[in-house]
Amino acid sequence: MVLKTCSMRLLKATRKAQVEPLVFEILLPMSLLMGTGYASVKLGLLTAEQIKGLGGYVIKIALPALILHSLASKNLHEIWLPPYLLAYAGGSLILYALAYWIYKRHFHHVLTQTAVLSMGAAMSNTGLIGSAILPLVLPNHAVIYLSLTLMIENLLMIPMVLLLAESGLQAQHHPSRMLYQALKNLLKNPLVISIILAMLAVIFELRLPEILDNVLNVLGKTAPSLALLVIGGSLVGMKLRALDTQTITLVLLKVVLMPSVIFGLFFLLPYASTEMQHAATLIAALPMPIIFGILGQIYGLEQRAVAALMLSTLLGFMGISVLVACWW
Template identity: 45%
Template sequence: MIFSVIFPVFFLLFLGFISVRIQLISKEQIHALSAFVIKIALPALLFHALASKDLHEIWYPSYFFIYAGVTAFLFIMAFVIGRKVFANSFTHASIYSHGASMSNTGLLGAAILTLLMGNEAMIYLSLVVIIESVFLIPTVLVLAELGRQNQADLTAILKSTFVTLFKNPLFLSVVLGMSCAIFQVQIPQTLDQVFAMLGQTASPLALFIIGGGMVGLTIQSVNLQTVYLVVSKNIAMPILVYLGLSYFTDLEKKMIYAGTLIAALPMPSIFGIFGQIYGLNEKALTPLMISTIFSFVVISVLIGLWW
């Protein structure tokens, strides 16, 4: 099983990398493909998977709150340590904390979990998407803006953040999909087939994009904080999620394994984007690169143990 999952993952990553490396596809085209996956293909996949279910099949409060609790704990720990130990500014501490507590759920998570579990994976991924898009990312943006603006207008910042949230296709697809499940709204079969066809492109394209996006990235700014961020994201987070789901819930093993695997994923690419927006540049790209490489080792071990 491990070969049947890991081989296509690494092959698609390599294909994306070599395609950009030999300039068969440009970096700009990779960005366009990424926008297609995040804004169209993956939302279609999530909506298709959720809308056809009953609420009790997609809402697992114990799973949701354990994962959310671990995310909040690691974010707060990274923020406090960033301020007190590494002397980061308020803004930079919030960005670093984002990297220490959020996975690449949308691209890499969807690709790997779908290979392992099929469309069932979308249930577990959607709950994490809610945590990340409704709670974590808005918190990061609000804190970062509060730190950057000397006379911050909190109302304006919150308004801007929530407008961004409600323009997020991933968030909207989860909300609409769960609403269909709650109110038992039946999607016309022809339309549902369109969502299914779009969704099928998400996983392979996501891996291709990640591989292509690694061209040109280098490890240049390794320090103690980089090590801390990678340990928090790729070691502490999966361990805490696994322990929380195993000892404080009565969930099935496959759900525990899925949550742990999502937690073991690398930092999201948006962490690097935020880092550039708020002046961290290589200080954010370096932990992102190391986290991506190291996570494949952790994920391969977990797949070998459980699948």
């Protein structure tokens, strides 16, 4: 009995010793890089415009390079994951519909404002924050999950939001024309282009020239660290204004309910792996995307959108820190 008790204690101590360094190795670099970005702007080493430029580089150059380099070398069966697509797309649509009902029925917003606010509950900052965090916890498959999520967000969620928002402003505008214009703009997005090219390479079993692949590899490696630097620098000057019941409700829908719903949906799908479930839940727990703040400014919701974006960033990082500590 004594020997059994000692063995159990030794096993628990061993597991704790294995987990703590992993959490330390993941969360500490994240915090230091974000802190460096914040301090760089706060001390005047970098300006807000330079941080914005670095963010543009990550989204338009480094992340597309990372996606193209990583996916183009895969086989179709490695990246075609229907359970992931169904669970994440389904969870996103469920959250969007729920938020739409709440803000239309209970808070009495017009169609355009409801469409944009609902986006905050159903989309994550996958391109910037996701590309910084997921490779740290899932180095072998992170790009696959990021690419599938970006496909859902860029080809399903954003066109739907824009279509509804514009429909509220211009009822006479033909919906199919607005959707066509939205899709046309999305097809110019480097992220979408890189995903399409990578998928074509996988389907037709094409391989990138070695020189091009090496260049993409070098560019792609800069994405995670620079993304964290940009996130930290972007926090300077953000303030929690318009913090009311509506804003808090929206943030809780995003950082609490969305990951919970997506986590639960995986139990309903066959052939869904634990890794898929954890990756999708972690991405769903990320803060709201920057584009939510941009659309909020365009459609007259600037203060509420910025406040929700800021609060979701604070709570989101707390949530993903808990998930990383529990699962990795």
